[in-house]
Amino acid sequence: TGLTALDYGFVNTAATKSRITYIDGDQGILRYRGYPIDQLASNSTYLEVAWLLIHGELPTADELADFDERVRRHTLLHEDLKHFFSALPHTAHPMSVLSSALSALSTYYENGLDPKDPEHVEMTTIRLLAKLPVIAAYAHKKSQGQAFLYPDNNLSFVDNFLRLNFGNMAEDYEVNPVLSKALERLLILHEDHEQNASTSTVRLVGSTGANLYASISAGINALSGPLHGGANEAVLEMLGQIQESGEGVRRFVERVKNKEDGVKLMGFGHRVYKNYDPRARIVKESANAVLDSLGISDPLLDVAQELEQIALEDDYFKERRLYPNVDFYTGVIYKAMGFPTRMFTVLFAIGRLPGWIAHWREMSLDPQTKIGRPQQLYIGEGERQYPQR
Numbered sequence: 088t089g090l091t092a093l094d095y096g097f098v099n100t101a102a103t104k105s106r107i108t109y110i111d112g113d114q115g116i117l118r119y120r121g122y123p124i125d126q127l128a129s130n131s132t133y134l135e136v137a138w139l140l141i142h143g144e145l146p147t148a149d150e151l152a153d154f155d156e157r158v159r160r161h162t163l164l165h166e167d168l169k170h171f172f173s174a175l176p177h178t179a180h181p182m183s184v185l186s187s188a189l190s191a192l193s194t195y196y197e198n199g200l201d202p203k204d205p206e207h208v209e210m211t212t213i214r215l216l217a218k219l220p221v222i223a224a225y226a227h228k229k230s231q232g233q234a235f236l237y238p239d240n241n242l243s244f245v246d247n248f249l250r251l252n253f254g255n256m257a258e259d260y261e262v263n264p265v266l267s268k269a270l271e272r273l274l275i276l277h278e279d280h281e282q283n284a285s286t287s288t289v290r291l292v293g294s295t296g297a298n299l300y301a302s303i304s305a306g307i308n309a310l311s312g313p314l315h316g317g318a319n320e321a322v323l324e325m326l327g328q329i330q331e332s333g334e335g336v337r338r339f340v341e342r343v344k345n346k347e348d349g350v351k352l353m354g355f356g357h358r359v360y361k362n363y364d365p366r367a368r369i370v371k372e373s374a375n376a377v378l379d380s381l382g383i384s385d386p387l388l389d390v391a392q393e394l395e396q397i398a399l400e401d402d403y404f405k406e407r408r409l410y411p412n413v414d415f416y417t418g419v420i421y422k423a424m425g426f427p428t429r430m431f432t433v434l435f436a437i438g439r440l441p442g443w444i445a446h447w448r449e450m451s452l453d454p455q456t457k458i459g460r461p462q463q464l465y466i467g468e469g470e471r472q473y474p475q476r
């Protein structure tokens with residue numbers, strides 16, 4: 088059949104060339120367009136990094152101001168789209184709300200969806216960056232039974248998002264700069280991670296000629312799984328269960344090692360990082376800073392730290408080179424900020440959006456792009472005759 092290799096999970100197969108993100112999993116290196124992740128996380132902003140990922144260079148001050156202004160100008164959702172939220176139960180998982188709302192959003196811009204028209208692509212980029220956080224905040228508000236706020240475009244991207252989630256109609260919302268800085272940093276850490284499952288999904292869907300909304304909506308669904316972005320939610324559930332059950336961290340780790348009921352240590356392990364995840368280190372520092380500044384002492388942070396320590400000293404984890412990944416401590420921070428557990432993966436999606444867009448745009452401009460179409464090794468029946476009955 089001309090089939091040359093079978094590669095479950097694409098462990099050994101590159102599907103594309105890319106200039107966006109460099110990872111060295113053995114050394115724990117992550118760079119966006121050549122810039123080390125720790126430098127960006129300390130010094131940059133979400134939108135500046137988004138520009139960098141999409142355009143390949145840091146923006147000039149004027150370019151950034153213009154980009155920021157355009158994103159602010161497009162935060163409003165069409166009033167009719169708000170009815171979409173009324174049709175869903177308040178128990179709806181916000182990730183399902185997010186992916187379906189994005190598909191719905193595309194119906195408002197049907198004359199602006201041509202993947203081959205650079206103006207359409209640019210406009211869609213701005214709309215997605217502006218509106219995804221608003222949709223996310225409305226999914227949150229809906230789950231709480233609270234009224235939606237209009238965006239306040241005098242606020243920065245992150246402050247606006249915090250207000251939409253935690254503000255109310257009755258009083259002014261005061262942004263806590265520590266939370267704002269921590270959230271900006273977490274979003275930057277999530278902005279890209281080369282060909283992970285959701286980004287590969289975005290590229291695969293885009294390779295069919297589908298538009299950016301459709302591709303990103305598919306990426307959000309791919310991200311929702313517990314082995315990918317859904318891990319941050321799963322980590323917090325795991326920590327809560329360990330604490331509530333009273334079984335003790337050591338006993339839980341034994342169950343993981345014995346693969347009892349397929350239980351895994353969520354937030355540990357990575358396909359690429361085999362020494363440490365450079366993002367996890369920064370997240371852990373942020374967790375301590377945020378909790379200290381809010382004066383919160385969350386027992387789940389203690390469970391997480393004990394779990395990490397026991398696992399790092401254990402041969403099972405050492406032999407398999409399993410270390411905390413980005414998702415291990417993020418949940419503790421999001422919880423301290425006041426987000427419900429089910430919003431955690433949504434925050435990951437907002438973080439990852441610029442990466443998805445950058446990859447989609449790189450894919451669609453690459454003359455070598457072909458429709459993605461993996462092969463299979465057929466192991467079913469040979470030809471058989473339909474029985475004469």
Ligand code: CMC
Nearest residue numbers: 313314315316318351352353354355356357358407412414
């Ligand atoms: N807990 C216990 N054992 C594990 C874990 C874990 N978290 N991760 C891997 N292993 C074991 C696995 O059972 C296997 O053992 P054995 O050789 O005895 O069969 C060995 O380590 C190799 O694992 P693998 O499943 O072949 O590794 P992979 O590269 O296919 O999977 C992973 C990577 C991230 C899906 C996996 O480590 C995992 O399921 N981790 C927990 C979920 C998680 O935290 N995901 C977030 C990843 S980072 C952010 C993101 O990408 O969204």
